[in-house]
Structures are given as C-alpha cells and as structure tokens.
Amino acid sequence: MRLLLIEDEPDSLIGMKNAIDSLYNVEVELHTSNNAEDAREVIFKHYPELIITDIMLPGISGLDLIEEVVNKDYQPKVIIVSGFDNFEYARRSIHFGAVDYLLKPYSTKEFTEKVDRTLSLIKEEKKQLQYTEQQKSFAEIGTRSMRDNDLVEFCLKRTPLEEHLYHRLCLWNIDWLANKSYSLLIFDVKGYPDGKLYTEENQLKTFAIGNIMQDVIRDHIHSLLFKDPKNRWVLLTTIEDTEEIARSIHKKVKAYQKIELAIGISTKVSSLEEMHAAYSSALKEFQINSLTNSEDYVKSHHLISTDFTTANHLASLVINKDEECIRQVVKVFFQEVILIDGLESRDDITRKTLNYLSQILASISEQTLKELKEIPMSVWEKVDECTTLEEYEKVLSEYLTSVGHAVSTHGTNSIIERAIRIIHSSYMEDLSLQMIADELSLHPVWLSQLFKKETGQTYMDFLTETRINKAKTLLRETSMKVYEIAESVGYQNLQHFGTIFKKRTSQTPKEYRYGK
Template sequence: MNPSIDILIIEDEGEVLEGIRTSLQQLDPSIGHIYAIGNAEDAREMIRTLFPRIIVTDIVLPRLSGLELLDEVMQISDYEPKVVVISSYNEFSYAQRSLQLGALDYVLKPFDKAEFKQKLLKIVAMIHEEERQRFEMQHRIEHAQMGTRMLMDQYILSFCTKKTQLQEHIYHRLQLWNLTWLTTSSYHLMAFGVSGEVPESDKDMELQLFSVGNIAGETMEKFHSSYLLKNVHNRWIVITAYPDLEEMMEAIRHNVRKYQRHELHFGVSGTMFSFQALFDAYEQSNQALRWAAANRKPELYYQEMEDGLPERTTADVNERCAAALISGDRDGMVRAVRDKVESIVRLTQLIHRKQLAQNCLDWIMDIQTLVNEKSGIYLDQISLSLWERLECYESIDSVKHELCAYFQDLSDKVTSQISGTGNAIIEQAKVMIGEEFDKDITLQGIADKLAIHPVWLSHLFKKETGQTFSDYVIELRMEKARRLLRESNLKIYEIASKIGYLDLQHFGKIFKKRTGMSPKEYRYGK
C-alpha cells in the first residue's frame, strides 16, 4: 500500500489558490492532505513540520519570494520534494533558476486546469515509481544481508561442530567478516536458552526464538568482538572475546526479561586460545547449558560443572546397573543411576524436562530387559505414577532419587525370586572352576561363560558358598597342592604349575598362609 502524498500550495492570489486546491481534490486516491498557504513565511514553517511530498509555489510572494523559499528548502537534509513553479512571467531566467533549484516544471499563468492536473498526476506516478524502486532495492539489500548472515552463521557453526584447522582461505574469510579476533584473542563461547517449558506449536517456538535473538543481538551491539548465532537445536550461541562475561550475560538476561518476560539459562565454556578450539568450546558450553537448565541454575561455567562431577568408569553403566539390581547392591545402583542421569544431561540435547523423563524411562526399559535376559525373571511394566513424577522433577537429585527408589523395589522383587536359581548357577560355576583351576581362571571369564554379570556371580557365590570367588579358587588349588605334595613325587615347582601358579615364590607364600607351613615342610611333615 502506497503512503499518502501531501501537497502544499503557496499562492498569494486567493482566487488562484482556491482554484488550484479545488482542482486537485479527488484527483488521485493516494493524495492525502492539500495545504493552501498565502505567503512563504508560513509555508516555510509548515514545510519544516510536515515535509509535504509535492510543493506548488508562485514566484512572486509577499516579503519572501518562492525562489528564495525553494533555496532554503533545498538545504534541508534528506528532504527532496517534487516542486512545480507557477508564474505570470515568461522570462527564461526565472524558469532557469527554478530548474536549478530542483523544480520539475515551470507553469505560466493562466494555465489550463486539465493540463495542470495531468502534470500533477505524472508527478504522483513518479513518486509511486520511486517508492517502488526504493522498496525493491531495500528488499534486495535485506535479502543480500540475510543471505550473507546465513552463510556466515553456517560457516562459523561448521567450525563449532567439526574440528577444523586454521587455513589461509579460512583466515581470509574471517578477515572479510571482521572476525579475525578469533585467531588473535582468547575467547569464550556461551550457549543460552529460555527456561521453562517449550512452546507447543512450531509457530510459537519460532516467534520466541526470533524475539529473544533480536533482543540479544541488539544488546550485544555494545560488546565488541562478539558474534551471535543459532544452532540446529534452537539454542543461541555467543562467541565473544569481550573480557567481562558477567556484564554481557546480565545485560542479555535483563533485556530479555524486560521486553519478553522470559528467564534464561547460560552455559559458558572455558577460556580458549586458538581458532581450532571452537569445537571444544562449543561442546563445553552446550554441556554446561544442559547441566544449568536441568539443575535450575541461571548460569554455569563448564569448569564448575567438571569440578562437581564424579570420576567416570569405563564399565558399561547398563551392565553395572543390572548386576547391582540382581545382586541387591544398593550402592552399585546409586552409582549407576548417578552416572546415567548425569550422562543424559551432559551429552543429550534436552529441550525440556519431559525429554529427560523420557530418556530415563527408556533407560529403565533397557535395564529391565537386561535383567530378564540375565536372570530369566520378568519384571512388570513401568508404572504411570513414576512417569508423572519424573516429568515434574524439581532437580536432578530428585530424578536420581526416584530412579534409585524404583530400582531398589525391583531389586527386592528379583532377589526374592532368584534364590531358587542361584544354587544351580553356582554349581555350574564350580564345575567350570574344577575343570580349569590349573589355568588363569578369573571371575570375569566364568561369568562370560555363564552369560551373567561378574558382580552378580560374585554376589551369588558368596551367598551360596559362604566364600568369595577368589577364596574358593585358592582353597581348591591348595587342596590339590596338599594332595600332590603327599601323594606324588612331582617337584614343588611342577606342582605349582599344575595348579595354576607360574610364580613359585608366590605359590609358596599363599600355601604357607593357608596351611601354616611351606610346601617343603608340608611334604616332609615338619
């Protein structure tokens, strides 16, 4: 829709003035107000206030001439009205001066009203065409800027998601975009998102992202050496060499809260010193953001998160959890739950708390399937109440507590049913140990052959025999050694080798510890 075009008529002859004004009424729907003034002084004030798009002025006016007025008008910056000069004087100098001052036409009185209307209509059409061209040009510029910005975002994001060495062509691109500070300054990477539930519709989500991004972008204009982009998981990413991160975070948080009433969570990477470290910074900031959001923290630095995390084990957490559940090892279940939940939070792109609940429920199903495979015991379906509690958690600790309580209840059910099968498993284990006691026999090796977890086997062995697996193997070997020492002529090192000891000194120490005598003393009855 074209904006209205206001016209100012300046003429000291009242009859002519009214005639022009009347003839222009209803001339074109886009013509807005038509102002009629009898002198240049009043017209000057109106021009500076209203900036009419078209000015029709006589040359000869009281005190200040029309040409003198035009000379002043042309000095106003960013104002280029379309001017028609009317005059009773058919003098070339007047016409020439009018054109020099920017007039589009010089009309002699008396003039034909129909012709004058056509002149004005052409000027109106000219204004519309200029507006159209200006709009198209602005549109092209905006699209070009948007395309350039999207290209920049994709380019920088690729460095964040894939380890990249700094090469000459990359440096030139960074130079073109005024981002060479990534190669010369230490920097941090911040990831942030809106806390609370995610909007249900894609449209609302896009609107929220757009508004938060706009506010953050405008806020960051005063922070030098900073770059804002959005990743594929709808999180805003800030790469910045600005020294005061707290100031920047607080400014963004304050303005988003003020204009959109949203609260933000921030995750901040460690200090990085090279372009190649963008990948690590990106991973760190996103892990810190997930941890901050899950624990209801306004912001979290990656180093703070790492300092608070327990040491990780290389053992498979599912195997450990299932074994602990089967064996009734509460501490083992607590450790497995801790490792799993913290792994989900750190390494999974969680958008809202329902996703964490769903991940935990999927994990429970995996554990129950594993327990069924290892013990043959079928476990009930997950209760709806657990699902509801997990979706309403208040902290990560409350999630861990719910899972531990659930697993403890499952463990009680499993251990109460497992006593009938435990003895058969141990009898199989004893047979295997009896057949292989002279080899490098281990708890893991026997457990693998029985297709059960070593922790479960260890628990069952102690429960069924009153001995640990290791004690049982040593006792069996020592019994064989005592018999061979008394009933055979084999040398002591040969006996040690036959029962699985390649180190004679080690065999001697264990034998004496178990019998109170050295192998030689036992053989000769000393």
C-alpha cells in the same frame, strides 16, 4: 502523499487549498502556512514531499526558506509561485532543485496541471526507488540464502577448505571461519530435542528469538546467525566467553518473550573443517539441555563414558540394593544415550530405556538364578509419558529400586557362592578378580565390594587362604616335592610360595610337613 502550501495572501491560499482538496481529497495529506516561521515547523515535523511556496513572505522569502531546509537527506519537490517574472528568482529556484515556476496571476487549471504533473513525478520516482530497493533486497536475500545453505552443509558433513570455498567465504565477509578460532552455539525453544513442528506459532517464536540474538551480537564483528535444517538458530562467533553470551541471550529471550531456551555450546575450533565436529558436539549438549529442567549447560567434553552403565553392572547394584549408585548409573546412562548413541526423538529414548531395562532384568535373573516378571505395563506407560531427563531418571531408578527390594537376599549369596566355586575349581591357575568378574558378568569393583561384604575377606585373602589350605593338605597327605605342591596350588615362584606359607602358618612348608 504530503503537500505543503505556503502563501501569505489569504484568498490565494484558500484558492490553492480548494483546488487540491477537490482533486486529491484522500490521496494527499495537505498542510498550509501563511509565513516562513510556521512553515519551517511544519516541514521539520512532517517532511512534505511537495512544497508550493510564494517567494514574497513575511520575514524571510520562500526561496531562503527552501534553501535552508533542503539537504542531502531531505530533497522535496518544490514549485515556486511569484508575481515577478524575474530571471534571478528562476535561477535560484533551479539551483536548489525546484521542478516548476508558477507566475501570478495563474488559472486554477494551470495550477492543478503543474501540481498533478509534479505528484505524478513523485509517484514514479517512489515506484522506481521501491523497485530498486526490492531488487537489492532480493539480491541480499539470495546471497544470504546461498551463504546459509553452504554453512548448513559445513555443519552436516566435514568439508575441507578448498580454494573455491575460501573465495566464497571472502565474498560473504566470513573468511574468519578459515583463520580464527570460533565456537558454535545452538538455540531453540526448550523441550524439542529433535526440532519443533512447523507451525505459525513456532515460526513466530523462532523469528522473535532470532531478533533478540541479532541484537545481542550486533556489536561483535565476527559473529553470524543462520538456521539449521530443524529451524534451530546456529550462532558462529569468535567471542571468548560463550557461556556469558549464551546467558545474556537466554535472559533476554525469557524476559521479553517468556520463552525458555535450550542451548548447546561447542568447544572452540580453528578451521572450517572442524565446523561439523563443533555442530555435532553442540547439538548433543542442546539435546540434553532441551530434555532437562536445569538451566545449566551440559558440557559433553566434560563427560567421561565408563562401563559402569552396563546392564550387568546395574543389575548387580539392584541386587545389592545400592540406591544411590543406582541413581548415579541411571543418570550417566541417559547422558550416554544422547551424547554417545545420539537420538532422533523421544521415542528413541523411550525405546532405548525399555531395551536397557529388559537387559537389566535378564542379568538380575541370571545372577540370582531367579525368574523375574516382565516389565509391568504401568512402567511402560510411565516411561512413555516422560518429557524430561529428570522424569526418565526418576521412573527407571524407582522401578529398579523396587526390583532390588523384591529380589530375595539369597540372590546376593548366590553370586558369591558362584565366585567361590570358581575359586575352588581354578585356584591353581593365574586367577584374577577381573577373570571372575567377567565370568559372572559383573564389574570387578562391585564384585570386590560385595565379596568383602559377604565373606568378611578380600578376594585376594580368600584366594590365598584357599591355596595355602590346599598346600597344607598336600604337604601332609602326599609325597609331592615342595616345588611341585607350590606349582599345583598356583605359585610358580617357590620362594614366594614359602614366604606366603610362613606368613599364613608361622612355619615353612618343610616344618609344616614334618610337624615341627
């Protein structure tokens, strides 16, 4: 507790100082002054809680000094010391809040009793103020805790905006969630897609990240922070440029705390009900960003799921030794694992990766009619050691490339041989490339490319040639009518058959039959 003695009589000042030192040696931080000018400097530097001042001082009086320094933000307790029993002095003392009046001459006992009584009053007021502030703090924490619990609930499940919920939003001054467009962002330490362990070190990191985020968004009215069940920071904000605010937070956290952040950003939503969808979207982006070395923020709504990642299609690429396409499909696969399938941990990614690899090997074996070995233990170990998406992609791509080189080149021919057998047995039907691709468990685009590579013809050219060759045989060796031959080789339109036949042979079917 800080105390200031102001007395221009040296003996009196020493006496007061000794009395206080003997009673409050440790408890009181004591300052002394023998004039108003020096006292003013002490007051504005230390802001003593108790000032004991003589009225008669060199320059200005003690009363004038107190009236000068007391204001609404600084109201110390004051004991006035005077050699005059003057009512006007007493009245002025009471006016600016003096708690006692000590008339000279006074005894040491009288002096210490007044000081002790005033110090006790200060202690009691401090205690009461602390209690009031504590209760206010508890109330604020309780209110914020209730608010955050509800916000977490809104994130975890779709919640219609009912009247009682709107009243709560208004109570917490966040009713803008019901009538403005906003985005949801998720932040946490990079490398923990499924949440950090609950340790003291991680708690300190979370606290530090939150402080920096709060500082960044301080001037943005419609922004608030809370933590999700995995202790990740969630930011709700109406800020338009969310990527800019994310970069600002990322930059400051990295600069001040040396922490690399993973970030997920949702698209804008415009209702409380959509908070769940926004959270799910941001969480998927966060999980990918958490598992990648890149600082770019993945946009889940920009990624298009395709059937290019099927095990059968990737098996075809492996057989064809298309290394670039293998890498591309593997990359998309891992994005789909997180964005579409979702994940709980790295163990989930490892399990799905090995299952996917088993399906690819089975498809390669089926397509090449060649039995392959099981996944080597070394590959299992490499997959299990992966910590980022780049590492998963590298291990899987390199292994599949090696499998492609190990598979006999006859494997590719066998695929086309099977396709040709299907054409020869079903050319008379409405046979499309998609039907053959489905039969062979291949993607039609890749089958088309492979067919042209192996035969030198497009699929349609080969099918047409097969049909026309069969028609030529039937025209020369049977007495079937031309329209019957057309139907038997897959053409339901006689005119179309005639056009195709002449284009291929430079003769009409009738001319060919009679050898013209």
